[in-house]
Amino acid sequence: MAEFTMELNDEQKEVRDWLHGFAADVIRPAAAEWDEREETPWPVIQEAAKVGIYSLDFYAQQYFDPTGLGIPMTMEELFWGDAGIALSIVGTGLAAVGVLANGTDEQIGTWIPQMYGDANDVKLGAFCSSEPDAGSDVRAMRTRAVYDEAKDEWVINGTKTWATNGGIANVHVVVAVVDPELGAKGHASFIIPPGTPGLSQGQKFKKHGIRASHTAEVILDNVRVPGSCLLGGKEKLDERLARARERVKQGGERVKNAAMATFEASRPAVGAMAVGTARAAYEVALDYAKTREQFGRPIIDNQGVAFQLADMRTRIDAARLLVWRASWMAVNGKPFTAAEGSMSKLFASETAKQVTAQAIQILGGNGYTREYPVERMHRDAAIYTIFEGTSEIQRLVISRTISGMQIR
Ligand SMILES: Cc1cc2nc3c(=O)[nH]c(=O)nc-3n(C[C@H](O)[C@H](O)[C@H](O)COP(=O)(O)OP(=O)(O)OC[C@H]3O[C@@H](n4cnc5c(N)ncnc54)[C@H](O)[C@@H]3O)c2cc1C
Numbered sequence: 001m002a003e004f005t006m007e008l009n010d011e012q013k014e015v016r017d018w019l020h021g022f023a024a025d026v027i028r029p030a031a032a033e034w035d036e037r038e039e040t041p042w043p044v045i046q047e048a049a050k051v052g053i054y055s056l057d058f059y060a061q062q063y064f065d066p067t068g069l070g071i072p073m074t075m076e077e078l079f080w081g082d083a084g085i086a087l088s089i090v091g092t093g094l095a096a097v098g099v100l101a102n103g104t105d106e107q108i109g110t111w112i113p114q115m116y117g118d119a120n121d122v123k124l125g126a127f128c129s130s131e132p133d134a135g136s137d138v139r140a141m142r143t144r145a146v147y148d149e150a151k152d153e154w155v156i157n158g159t160k161t162w163a164t165n166g167g168i169a170n171v172h173v174v175v176a177v178v179d180p181e182l183g184a185k186g187h188a189s190f191i192i193p194p195g196t197p198g199l200s201q202g203q204k205f206k207k208h209g210i211r212a213s214h215t216a217e218v219i220l221d222n223v224r225v226p227g228s229c230l231l232g233g234k235e236k237l238d239e240r241l242a243r244a245r246e247r248v249k250q251g252g253e254r255v256k257n258a259a260m261a262t263f264e265a266s267r268p269a270v271g272a273m274a275v276g277t278a279r280a281a282y283e284v285a286l287d288y289a290k291t292r293e294q295f296g297r298p299i300i301d302n303q304g305v306a307f308q309l310a311d312m313r314t315r316i317d318a319a320r321l322l323v324w325r326a327s328w329m330a331v332n333g334k335p336f337t338a339a340e341g342s343m344s345k346l347f348a349s350e351t352a353k354q355v356t357a358q359a360i361q362i363l364g365g366n367g368y369t370r371e372y373p374v375e376r377m378h379r380d381a382a383i384y385t386i387f388e389g390t391s392e393i394q395r396l397v398i399s400r401t402i403s404g405m406q407i408r
Contacts, residue, residue: 001332002066004325006071012065016073022053023081028373031082034212035376038057041085041212042167049090049119055076056116059093068328072272076320079276083380084212085271091164091213092116094266095125101262102189102231111191113205115171123194126169127162128218135162136393139183143220145176146192147234149402152227154190156220159202162387165200166216170194174220178237185244198223201239264341264397265330267388271323271348274347274384275316278352281359281377282312288363298348305362312355319348339394339401346394350386356381 026047034041048054050340061069080087080158082337096112103111115125135142143158156176172192181184192199202217227234286309289300299305322344337387356378360367367374385391399407 002068002328004328006067006321006324009067009068012067012073015070016077019053019074019077020080022048022051023077023086027078027085027124027175030362031085031212031373031376032370033336034082036211038211040165040214041088044085045088045124045389046119046122048112049122049359050240053259054089054092054116055119055120056096056113059090059096060183063070063097066331068331069324071269072275072320072323074328075272076276076279078100079273080280081276082276083273083377083383084210086276087164087210087213090124092123092169095127095169095171095173097262098189099191099231099265100125103191104231104233107191107228111171111193114194115169116196117378123170124165124168126163126165126167126172126218128166129175130162130173131159132161136390141175141177141184141187141341143174143176144180145178145188147178147227151224154222154227154230155188156192156198156223156225157324160218161202162205162215163218165214166218167199167204168214168216169399172218173231174218179241179244181271182241182244182248186241189231190225190230190239192220192223192225192373196223196225209376210383211288226290227334242350245385248336263389264326264336264339267341267345267394268323268326270388271326271344273354274345274348274381275320276325277377277381277384278312278316278319278348278355281356281374281381282309282316284372284374284377285309285362288366292364297385299362308358312358313326315351315355319344319351322347323378338402339398340399342389342394342397345388346391346398349381350391351385352381353378 026044030041039305044125045054052058062074092115097110099108111166115123117123131141131143145154145156150308171194172188174192175187176190177186178188182247198221200220204216230237243316289305289309292299326340326344356374358385359374360378363372363374366372396407
């Protein structure tokens with residue numbers, strides 16, 4: 001187990017500086033254009049693939065970094081560049097983690113590489129869980145997967161929504177109900193291979209922020225996939241369902257949900273994205289406050305401005321520490337006894353919203369225009385308190401974990 005450290009080692013610092021260079025030279029200059037276009041920034045993703053940032057190898061190296069700091073460091077630097085473009089670059093990772101968490105070695109080896117493609121032929125992955133009536137409440141999921149034993153195929157029907165890269169991905173990972181009696185325990189994840197008939201994109205959403213990232217509905221109309229596309233395999237699913245049915249029979253004792261543990265482990269990554277956006281806005285505001293003069297002196301000469309910057313920096317550093325701690329815990333298998341993963345996501349996402357709003361205030365009228373990046377950063381920051389579990393859901397998870405009670 002790696003010791004918890006608050007300092008990157010030399011190798012990590014090199015990677016961080018390389019990522020920062022890409023974020024500063026390639027991502028940031030393209031940010032305003034792709035925000036206005038509201039389209040997937042393919043040329044930037046291709047450039048990221050060419051230099052090795054959009055690659056399975058790079059992502060895996062960071063994911064398995066025993067210090068736990070590889071992923072937060074990567075997210076912070078890329079999202080410092082721009083949140084919408086960065087999500088287009090790392091969105092595939094969400095689907096890859098879905099396969100990594102539940103798939104067999106063979107499934108991992110087959111499907112994750114197909115999500116990335118290669119530098120000459122870039123592909124994407126999409127993770128589709130949310131539905132129009134099942135956002136925070138995953139038990140309300142309706143997308144149904146039925147096993148056709150004669151053909152060893154699964155038949156999937158339903159509508160997914162809010163899917164990042166939905167409909168434009170090469171490989172979709174879809175969560176569906178296999179046993180409606182079991183609530184969230186009756187769900188399973190499936191790979192939908194490229195070009196499978198019956199999968200189509202529904203509406204593409206026009207969004208408030210992260211507009212370079214593609215978000216759309218995914219329609220599944222009698223989609224048939226081979227048995228081998230059930231993540232983890234049929235035998236494991238049958239065992240898991242049998243165990244869940246047994247518990248229901250014994251009085252519905254609450255079982256520890258494996259999906260919840262996965263979420264706890266992935267939430268610090270979202271926290272790190274938020275830290276990147278917050279830091280970007282803070283830096284713009286600090287620079288501006290030192291150069292903008294009113295009443296014959298820089299506006300930072302006023303405590304009213306300087307203290308805001310002090311608070312912004314303090315919150316950002318505190319958020320990063322929570323993110324790094326949770327990420328280290330996840331990689332080293334430390335139990336989240338106080339929902340530290342949720343804690344880090346909650347604090348960092350609320351920080352990003354607050355800090356980007358303060359940055360607008362410090363830039364005054366300029367902050368409110370699209371001539372300066374902080375209004376975009378503020379629009380982008382709003383997503384962090386919504387996806388991967390809203391702030392209210394994080395508070396629910398934390399309060400339940402620390403109290404052992406079913407807070408509603
Ligand atoms: C840009 C974007 C990208 C996304 N990408 C993906 C993706 O790739 N894959 C995917 O599967 N999903 C994705 N999502 C979906 C996202 O995870 C959901 O939007 C989120 O889980 C919230 O669900 P909802 O929007 O249905 O809100 P709701 O669940 O309807 O919540 C509405 C409000 O009610 C509050 N609320 C709900 N229940 C409670 C409660 N018990 N206690 C207190 N407050 C509560 C919420 O906190 C929120 O404020 C994405 C969403 C967006 C906007």
